[in-house]
Amino acid sequence: MSSAGNTHNPALWGGRFAEKTAASVAAFTASIHYDARLYRHDIAGSRAHAKMLAKQGLISAKERDQIVKGLGQIEREIEAGTFVFRPELEDIHMNIEKTLVEKIGPAGEKLHTARSRNDQVALDVRLYLREECRNLIELLAGLQKACVVLARKYQHAVMPGYTHLQRAQPVLVAHHLLAYYEMFGRDRERFSDALKRINVMPLGAAALAGTGLPIDREFVAKELDFPKVTANSMDTVGDRDFIIEFMSAASLVQIHLSRLSEELVLWTTEEFSFVTLADSFCTGSSIMPQKKNPDIPELIRGKSGRVVGNLMSLLMLLKGLPMTYNRDLQEDKEPLFDTVDTVSQSVAIMAQLLGNLKFNEARLAKGLGGGYMTATDLADYLVRKNIPFRQAHAIVGRTVAYAIDKGKELTELKLAELQKFSEVIEGDVFKVLSIEGSVASRISLGGTSGKMVAKALKRAEKEMGITA
Numbered sequence: 001m002s003s004a005g006n007t008h009n010p011a012l013w014g015g016r017f018a019e020k021t022a023a024s025v026a027a028f029t030a031s032i033h034y035d036a037r038l039y040r041h042d043i044a045g046s047r048a049h050a051k052m053l054a055k056q057g058l059i060s061a062k063e064r065d066q067i068v069k070g071l072g073q074i075e076r077e078i079e080a081g082t083f084v085f086r087p088e089l090e091d092i093h094m095n096i097e098k099t100l101v102e103k104i105g106p107a108g109e110k111l112h113t114a115r116s117r118n119d120q121v122a123l124d125v126r127l128y129l130r131e132e133c134r135n136l137i138e139l140l141a142g143l144q145k146a147c148v149v150l151a152r153k154y155q156h157a158v159m160p161g162y163t164h165l166q167r168a169q170p171v172l173v174a175h176h177l178l179a180y181y182e183m184f185g186r187d188r189e190r191f192s193d194a195l196k197r198i199n200v201m202p203l204g205a206a207a208l209a210g211t212g213l214p215i216d217r218e219f220v221a222k223e224l225d226f227p228k229v230t231a232n233s234m235d236t237v238g239d240r241d242f243i244i245e246f247m248s249a250a251s252l253v254q255i256h257l258s259r260l261s262e263e264l265v266l267w268t269t270e271e272f273s274f275v276t277l278a279d280s281f282c283t284g285s286s287i288m289p290q291k292k293n294p295d296i297p298e299l300i301r302g303k304s305g306r307v308v309g310n311l312m313s314l315l316m317l318l319k320g321l322p323m324t325y326n327r328d329l330q331e332d333k334e335p336l337f338d339t340v341d342t343v344s345q346s347v348a349i350m351a352q353l354l355g356n357l358k359f360n361e362a363r364l365a366k367g368l369g370g371g372y373m374t375a376t377d378l379a380d381y382l383v384r385k386n387i388p389f390r391q392a393h394a395i396v397g398r399t400v401a402y403a404i405d406k407g408k409e410l411t412e413l414k415l416a417e418l419q420k421f422s423e424v425i426e427g428d429v430f431k432v433l434s435i436e437g438s439v440a441s442r443i444s445l446g447g448t449s450g451k452m453v454a455k456a457l458k459r460a461e462k463e464m465g466i467t468a
Helices: 023-029 032-055 061-080 092-104 117-153 173-198 217-223 233-238 241-267 295-319 327-355 361-367 375-384 389-406 415-419 429-433 435-441 450-464
Strands: 158-163 166-172
Touching: 032 061, 032 092, 032 117, 032 217, 032 327, 061 092, 092 117, 117 173, 117 233, 117 241, 117 327, 117 450, 158 173, 158 361, 158 435, 166 173, 166 435, 173 241, 173 450, 241 295, 241 327, 295 327, 375 389, 375 429, 375 435, 415 429, 429 435, 435 450
Parallel strands: none
Antiparallel strands: 158 166
């Protein structure tokens, strides 16, 4: 091991300093307590870097092998829980490098040739996010499958559709569930698109200006399965756009989960009683023995605040930073890690919850009464009789007001009563005014008719690889 280090400051960067770092400063600047999770990615990057240095003649093949072997030992120790992380070494990069030097001697001191912690951390985070992006894409596919399976189970059940939380028009339960299938599908697409910009190799930018040593960035990219390398060294070390893009997509996922959670919370109330959650996904009250609380949807709904807050935190972190790397960027990891953990857990448990959820079809049917939900169907009926829609709208409005005054549903009005408002109304109107007729009539592409929903279900099952 080299004896040229500074005796006053033992840090790997301490040659310039005559005094030891204050304990309070070391504690304040340390990140090892959270960035230790990047150990696999840091080691993978260092392996590839060592191979490139040997290929370019910057280290010997023997030194490369020593480095690779030493890194393997460190990785196994971390995984076994026997590795001792030292806060005074600040971060995962320096903990690994210092231990490597202690294990293999001078060869370990050559590993940092032609790189900086600035491009090293950028590499680690990109490797980490590439992995987590793919994991979330898979988790979302699982959630989509849960929506499709539940939709198939209740393919023919009808429920009230709402606008403004007021009963609006009848829809198939499957149609409602497939709305979330579409939402989560867009979420997967966003992560897939973000992955294109995450999956770019940054190592070789060094501190900010690149390096004068003859490195081969394309070789490292190939070793680490990156399709391309970053184009500007200054942008590379200061760029966190790819994290913001990921966190933005993750925030949308959590917002979609929150919307679904809100509906589940409403639907499990005694007032709705549309669904029943499995006991294993609920909790009780410490004082009220009758309670069965929908805690999982409530917590998912609540966690949307922290996920969006994490996104805002990173946006504010970047907004005032000049080029290139600034220590502020150390603050990107805690909100990122928290977002990854929160969203991944939320997606996974929501899929499990949906797999154990039951719709109460009798209560759904009861909820279809009242609210004059087929009023629009009456307007469409008049349009088919060649009455302009605005006139039809006014006619139906007066008809509904009359029905309200009489305390009747539209289907309870006699033909003569309906004909008071328009002489074109005939006996076939009652088929139009039925719940079944209303649902069946929604034949536009993307509509809730049984025919259209059957097609949508078939398409979704094909996309998800679900076989009957």
